[in-house]
Amino acid sequence: MTNAVPPTIDARHLLAFLGNVPFFHGKKLADEANAVVDVEFDESSGQIEGTVFAGGEDFSPMVQLRRGAAGWEIDSGECSCDTPGICPHIAALVLTSNKLSGLAKVATKMEEKVVTTWSKQADTWYAEREPRPSDGLVGSPNDPVVPMALQFLLFDAKNTTQQQQWMPTGKLPHATHRNRRFRLGVRPMVRNSEGRWVRGQLRWTTIGFKTFGWNLLRAQHHWFCRFAAMARSNTQTNFKTDEDWLFLDEYSSNLLWPLLDEAHELGIELIGTRNDLSVLVGGQSWTEMVADLDDEDNLQVHGILHAAGHDLTLEDYSPAGTIGDHGFYVQLEDPEQILIAPSLDRLSDKQLNWYDSHQRLQIPAADHQLFFDTEYPRMARTFGVRSISEALVFPELKPPFVRAKVDYKVEQTEEGSKESATLDFSISYPGVDDEHKPHDAEAEGFLRAAVNEVFEQVMGVGNPDLSPKFYSGEQMIAFVSDLVPALGALKTVKLEETGPRPVYRQLRELPKLKINAVDHERNDWLDLGLLISVGSHEVPFADIVKAMTNGAMKLKLPDNSWFSLDQPIFANLKALVDEAQALNDKPKDADLKLSVFQISLFEELDELAEGIDGADLFIGRMRSLLRVAEGGQASVPDTLQATLRPYQVDGFRWLARLFQGGFGGILADDMGLGKTLQTIALVLHAHQLWEDPEACAELPPAQRVRAPFLVVAPSSVVSNWEMEVRRFAPSLRVISIDSTLGDARQLRELAEGYDVVLTTYTLLRLNDEIYESQRFAGLILDEAQFVKNRSTKAHRTAVNLQTSFKLAVTGTPMENNLSELGALLSLTSPSLFMNVSRFNRQFARPIEVLGDKDTLALLQRRVKPFMLRRTKESVVLDLPAKQEQQVLVRLSDEHQHIYDTHLNRERQKILHLVEDLDKNRFTIFQSLTHLRMLALEPSLVDPELAEVPGSKLEALFDQLDDVLNEGHRALVFSQFTSYLKVLAGKLTARGIKFVYLDGSTRNRAEVIEQFKEGEAPLFLISLKAGGFGLNLTEADYCFLLDPWWNPAVEAQAIDRTHRIGQTRQVMVYRMISKETIEEKVVALQDSKRKLINTVMDEADGFSKALTAQDIRGLLE
Structure with missing residues (x-):
């Protein structure tokens, strides 16, 4: 189709063709940005075509035009929505076409006129100017x-x-x-x-x-x-x-x-x-007041106007005055002139009054001293007075000063005496009463600055305007002890005090913390009373918190003694108390309550205190847990048919200490370090404790009753669990439940005959009430990331299960954000962080959004007793190296053209939908998946493109040729089973043997064994079906054909082969299609990987959940 400038169609014809409703719906679509795209007009056929995005879908309307008497007219229309007669998409297409037609015509006219326009503009510069009205x-x-x-x-x-x-x-x-x-x-x-x-x-x-x-x-x-x-x-x-x-x-x-x-x-x-009276406008002028002595020694004070070269003495009868507040006038006698002149500065009201009266002031000789003592200071500061007589010498003016009046009050109450004080300021001039005092702005500015500096230094807050102040309570200490003496020390301040000044005594002994503990009605909680002693004085810590919250730096006691709150013990203690109250949903003035899971809080309180009295059993339990991180001395059970590595022994002892204390936790060792084996050792240890009466008596009451352990795992991993329990702990009776149960009695009968009960997350969810009715010695959640979402039924069921010991086993306790870690901790250590919203507000948001390293360090301290994580690099020194490499694959020209075409279409749709991400999330991710599949193989999206070879498989076979020729074996992962099947077909055509596993595989164990024991060099695995629970050390090459949003899923897949038992170097190839969405996915992976490393491994970097901005970035 040739793309000509479209014609303008009469909207009235369009309205008559479609009707009101589709016309106005179409107009609304045409007014939306990017709703109508790819509009084309073929003049030879008279057809207009385009694409319209509406309701998350794209439509392809077409309008057939015919030439009429008045130009182009609508002949017919059709659309992919199959409702052409009432189609709003046709209206949107025609109205958008009209807009493009108008823009094209304007552009053409502008091009035609551009030369004449600038030429005419230049001509106007040379035209003769017409007479102006003025x-x-x-x-x-x-x-x-x-x-x-x-x-x-x-x-x-x-x-x-x-x-x-x-x-x-x-x-x-x-x-x-x-x-x-x-x-x-x-x-x-x-x-x-x-x-x-x-x-x-x-x-x-x-x-x-x-x-x-x-x-x-x-x-x-x-x-x-x-x-x-x-x-x-x-x-x-x-x-x-x-x-x-x-x-x-x-x-x-x-x-x-x-x-x-x-x-x-x-x-x-x-x-x-009159003809002999002229008017003169002079330059800037000014006045001054002068004084001299007459022959009789009278002191004469009068004014002089300096204007237009004249020094004019102003007498009582002088014809003179002021012009506004900005000029003077005076009538001169020789020559006769009216002189007017602007003043050098604006005139004050007092200057205006004096000049308008221009009276001569005469002070008799006998009153000279009275004049100097009373009137002269005010006159000199207001107008300035200059002596023009050598015999007349004015006394030196005394500077102004600040008058500070302090009024002390004492009120007797049942709690003792309460002192207060008011402080008022005024500026006074010696010899001048306050009612008639002048104002020397410069001098008063210096006075205020000096007093303000004292306020800033002593009180921490300035007082630049010398405003009145009122002090009471703890404020009186700094006021009386520091501010009043400091003000009195200023030479420019006169201090006037009324009432007795209070006397305060500072306590200089170091404060000590005493903690009284009382058992709570719930066994897992402890009530704490905090008391501060300073010398012989004891103060409830609640009083100190209240004072510090109000910003006080000192605390006054009833006997007027006081001590400083600016000491490390108070700041540290307040931070701990605030955190404990926030996590436990306690008000600020409530008593302190601690859970047994808030062990690190207890530890830091214990370090600050001189001692903790009371609740010996509970405190002993807390202090026992403090040694969890040290591993303890539990012996590896003799019934374990395996030799544990040193780090596995430490992990077992950590688990044993948790179980013996009645605590849950997260075993978050890196993938491939034997988490299952360590957990089996713990189950054997529990049985040893039950068989030893003395050891059993030391357990918490809930742990003393023998009961089975419930292990919940993904269906693909249950068989591996059963196999390893039988292999490493043959003394344990194990059963795997692989179907739904009829009632609670059936589960109870099974539990009575077995030590370990295995089930899946799906069955746990389906039989939630049945499992909740049975008491277990412990709950073990393998691949616990399956219950990272608090809103799922599986998570809620795990919360409700009857057991005091819950262990989450996962190499990835965080995959996307901190809320996932918080969800697992709410299962295993339920009272560590009592409230989800508070956890997010206190920890998740500051760490993820603000990058707050102090909050991160605090979270790590709180979680440390209940989570153990070791990486392969840190504990397995003999593990072979792992080399990871990105293989960038450039698409063929034909493949790239197909991808770019679809990208442009999907980009328009997604950018339109992303404005309401929550509403359109499913449609958006459908489009993103569409692009990811196109980056792999065009035929995955359109079977008609099967003849277009996929560039990535060609690159993969280039790699496989060398790998297979050298006798290596490889795992090949993809998230798309359809892509794996395309690869399987090409392998079959080449005669290359392989084993295949995805989520639909029923004989999973047989397929895995077929690869482990067989000769097939390749194992094609669906990323989600085989990314965990497998031990495939027979392979030493790993190919990831497409990147997944979550880097933890890929890491799990790689660790199927890079784990204990591997003796060869593992080569990992991540295959990325260049200039496609896959490069953007890799960048998103990096940001998530930084967040996980930050919390788990103390590295730097932060991230956030997938947002609208992330999606836009995928399409750039």
């Missing part, structure tokens, strides 16, 4: 231009004649800010035809829209409009009082000064009310 005239262009001016008048509130002459109302408006004598007014003026400046009926309130026919320059007129608008920005300006004058005293915006500069540029004159 350049034109307000009136008629035929009339002469009328210049404008701003007129200034200094009003005197005492001059009524002046007011009557210049004010329309005949009265000066009241000053809105301060009661001033002088006011500086301004108004707009125009020059008439006679050359005189006149008002010309212009008013500030209407100047923006009433110009009374004056032919004004537009720029000047705009300037006056802005001048008036800026005056209105002061909400206190009221134009209704007078329309003629604006008063600059209240002009709040300091933009006045650049506006006046602009007036000069525009030719706007600044004029007075």
Whole structure:
């Protein structure tokens, strides 16, 4: 099909063709991202085709078009959904095609116009500029231009004649800010035809829209409009009082000064009310207060304005004032001028008050000292006073200081006296009462910084604003002992205390922990009371926890003695108590309760305490378990028909110690180290204990009664268990249950006649109530990863079985995440971590998500007594080497093309579905499996592709030729039985003998024996069916044809041959198809492998469960 630009189909025709419901459903699909893909239009045939993803499936609609009078029209349609008449997929295809048509047309037009567009844009740069409105005239262009001016008048509130002459109302408006004598007014003026400046009926309130026919320059007129608008920005300006004058005293915006500069540029004159009165705008100006002595030795204080080169002495009668808080004005006499100038800095209210009054202050000679003691400090700090007389020398100003007032209170209660204190601060200036004190910002900043530094050093928290403080309880210790003396030591602080200051005594003896233990109503629990003694004082640890939780660093006792909480024993003890209470779902203020399984917690408490009193039997049991890791001295039973290796002896003794203490555990030795043999030795040891009355009496009561051990294993492993029990422990009576039981009586009769009962996880699940009704000496869960999921019935049944000893046997206690390890521990050591959600919150999430190494170390300490793991590398020194190698297989061009085609299709579907991973998980993994099978062999997905050779099998035969020619034997694993059958067919065609095993194999034991004793060099094994429970050391080569998500499953498969008994080097080949999903699976394996190594082997690295982001990564 040729792919032309599709036509635009009239949506009304589509609606009429399909109907409302499929049309609008299709429109919704067309609006979704990537729901419609691969849209193609063949102009010669008039067909539109594409792929639509909907509801986790893909559909292939096709629309046949015909040419009509108005263009292309819909003739017919069909779809793989088999409902073409009401198909929403047809609507989605046509609507998406319309979108593509529109985009193509826009792109074409843009290409046609691109040259003309930039050319026209460049032409605009050279065009002649049209006159702007601001350049034109307000009136008629035929009339002469009328210049404008701003007129200034200094009003005197005492001059009524002046007011009557210049004010329309005949009265000066009241000053809105301060009661001033002088006011500086301004108004707009125009020059008439006679050359005189006149008002010309212009008013500030209407100047923006009433110009009374004056032919004004537009720029000047705009300037006056802005001048008036800026005056209105002061909400206190009221134009209704007078329309003629604006008063600059209240002009709040300091933009006045650049506006006046602009007036000069525009030719706007600044004029007075007389020809001989000019207006001058000066540069930055400032004022200062000076003092000198007159002839009669009176002290004279007055102000000076420094502006426009003038040093103007301000007298009581000086016509002067301020412009807002940003400028000054004054009327000069010689020459007659009104001088206005901006201030160097913004003026404070106090500076405004002084300048507006500009009074001269005269202090008689007799009052000089009084002035220096009272008024001068305030005046000097507020305005600054400079002496201009050599005879006048001002005294040095005393610096301000902080006044710290402390008020102590004592309240008598039944629990004793309770002290408290309030602390208030103020800044005072010598010689100045607080009501009229000045504010020296720099000096006060230094004072606050000094006090704040003391607060930070002593109390740990600053007080930069010198805010009031209240102290009580333990806070009083640091306040009285540290803060008050530190404040009093500052020269800038005056300390004033009211009430008696309390006296506190520090206890300097080292604190000691005493633990009182009481037996709990449940035998496996112990109640602990913690008591801290410091010298002769004893304190319940709950009081210390409460204080530390509140952030206290000291604890005050009723007799006002105290001791520091900043000591290692308290931090360590609190951490242990918090952990125990969290794991046991106990509130923070509750007594401490420990389970026998929380042995490492008990050990750390025991190390901190001087001693533990009470509950001797329980404590003896706990201390006995502390020696579990040391192996103990249990003798290997004489009835064991095998010689244990040294590490197996240690493992047996560890198991024996657990059993004798009534504890469960996890035997997590590496695969191939003889976990089954060690467990059989334990069963024999239990029988020896039962036969020895003295030894039996030392067992916990639940362990003294002889009963059979129940061993639960995968169906493929049960026969191996029976064989090894008969081989290594012939004295034990063993029975294998291979079918469902009728009732509990049948199981009871079997149990009475046998020492070991073997069954499968499937039968345990199906006969859960029957197994739960029978008491067993112990439960042994082989390949215990089968019950790693708490929500399964098999796990719940294992929890409910009547036995105090439960042992999980598995080389992979973790396959994906820490929750799996937690699930196994909840079986074997049920009260170690009481609550699943707390385990996840306290351990799993910090380790897996945050990589918290401290939490990881804590978890390993807690689990250590109940889990034993040894690797082959650490204990079997004579085990041959294992060489692992990745073989990257490049697909043939035809194979790669087929894979890429399917990848693109599946990628679109998966990326659409992955947004709701939980809902679409099954469909997503179907698609991922589809891609994995394509990476192996195209015919696994489409039988019609059987003629396309699979690249990986060709690479495998290249390897096998050398392996078989040299006389080696090999295990070949794949997760896909269909792939193994393809391989089997090709082996048969080549005449190569092989043995085959998958989940459907019934005579499993015979097939295994056929390989072990026969001559077939190859054993084809389904990964899940033969990945555990087999001992196949006859092979020394292992081929993994496809990677599996879980690296632990692959490791188990490899260890079928790399285990005790192997005498040759084992070669492992992992075959990976390049540039396919298999490379992504290997990367995902690596992340999971790091998590397992982290927890089990103390390596670095973390991981998480398969997420939507992981799935996206598989498709990159």
